[in-house]
Amino acid sequence: MRRSGWRYGQWALVAGASEGLGAAFAAQLAARGMNLVLVARRSHLLANLKEQLTATYGIEVRCFVIDLADPACGEALAESVAGIDLGIVVYNAAFTPVGPFLDAESEEIEQAVDVNVRGPLLALRALVPPMCKRGTGAVVLMSSLAGLQGTPNISVYAASKAFNLILAEGLWYELRSHGIDVVACCAGAMRTPGYVRSFGRDVPGMLSPDEAARRTLDGLGRGPRLVPGRINQITALLMGRVLPRRAAVRLIGRNTKHLT
Numbered sequence: 001m002r003r004s005g006w007r008y009g010q011w012a013l014v015a016g017a018s019e020g021l022g023a024a025f026a027a028q029l030a031a032r033g034m035n036l037v038l039v040a041r042r043s044h045l046l047a048n049l050k051e052q053l054t055a056t057y058g059i060e061v062r063c064f065v066i067d068l069a070d071p072a073c074g075e076a077l078a079e080s081v082a083g084i085d086l087g088i089v090v091y092n093a094a095f096t097p098v099g100p101f102l103d104a105e106s107e108e109i110e111q112a113v114d115v116n117v118r119g120p121l122l123a124l125r126a127l128v129p130p131m132c133k134r135g136t137g138a139v140v141l142m143s144s145l146a147g148l149q150g151t152p153n154i155s156v157y158a159a160s161k162a163f164n165l166i167l168a169e170g171l172w173y174e175l176r177s178h179g180i181d182v183v184a185c186c187a188g189a190m191r192t193p194g195y196v197r198s199f200g201r202d203v204p205g206m207l208s209p210d211e212a213a214r215r216t217l218d219g220l221g222r223g224p225r226l227v228p229g230r231i232n233q234i235t236a237l238l239m240g241r242v243l244p245r246r247a248a249v250r251l252i253g254r255n256t257k258h259l260t
């Protein structure tokens with residue numbers, strides 16, 4: 001199923017690629033014929049994914065163990081793409097502190113800020129300028145339906161996802177004159193290993209990670225925000241446009257009550 005000549009060139013980087021949605025992005029990019037730079041902390045998961053994708057799609061895959069919570073991750077990411085023309089950046093990694101804000105350890109809150117907020121900023125500052133120089137490329141930032149309003153018991157995570165959404169919207173406008181398509185993916189719940197660890201239970205309208213990644217990549221160029229899945233789109237409309245703010249937060253609060 002290898003396709004050639006996709007307008008973003010030959011190479012894509014997925015930050016947070018070792019499992020879940022990140023691994024699905026990697027597979028969907030590989031199916032489009034892109035060579036891959038895969039970044040995460042667990043090298044054995046990256047190595048397994050590399051083996052699988054090279055065997056299935058005949059692409060080139062380079063794996064890098066980089067901690068995206070590290071303030072020096074921008075330099076490490078820049079080194080990981082030395083000598084290649086990067087066409088797509090997917091910043092997928094996230095950390096999700098679950099539970100009441102007052103009960104959270106400071107380290108958990110800092111980790112969420114480091115990985116979910118500083119990480120994408122450092123990644124984009126390191127990776128996007130060469131794409132702008134070439135005049136073509138795409139950026140995917142992961143947001144969430146949880147980032148469309150305050151979300152009790154995952155308040156810090158939800159706020160970090162709102163940050164990514166607003167960042168993507170601003171950059172969508174700023175970077176389009178440089179030939180860069182930016183999109184925020186406001187995904188609904190997907191049964192990834194991270195989701196199962198943090199939340200456990202299924203909700204209506206869940207897409208598979210593969211489906212969410214496929215729809216997001218199909219939506220490149222149609223930014224600034226994209227909500228994969230019909231039920232998720234209706235939820236986004238209801239929460240973001242129809243319900244008054246207080247009602248939206250109360251409604252979501254009832255759904256996340258079990259996380260206390």
Ligand SMILES: NC(=O)c1ccc[n+]([C@@H]2O[C@H](COP(=O)([O-])OP(=O)(O)OC[C@H]3O[C@@H](n4cnc5c(N)ncnc54)[C@H](OP(=O)(O)O)[C@@H]3O)[C@@H](O)[C@H]2O)c1
Pocket residue numbers: 015016017018019020021022023039040041042043045066067068069091092093094095115142143144145161186187188189190191192193194195
């Ligand atoms: N799952 C859902 O229901 C859902 C819904 C809406 C939005 N999202 C968003 O979609 C994205 C992926 O979700 P997911 O459920 O697949 O997440 P996940 O299972 O928690 O996976 C996150 C990925 O990021 C990597 N990562 C985490 N911290 C890292 C760090 N410090 N340095 C490097 N890599 C790191 C992990 O790899 P290592 O641990 O190997 O480093 C893993 O590959 C997230 O941005 C999330 O906010 C998810």
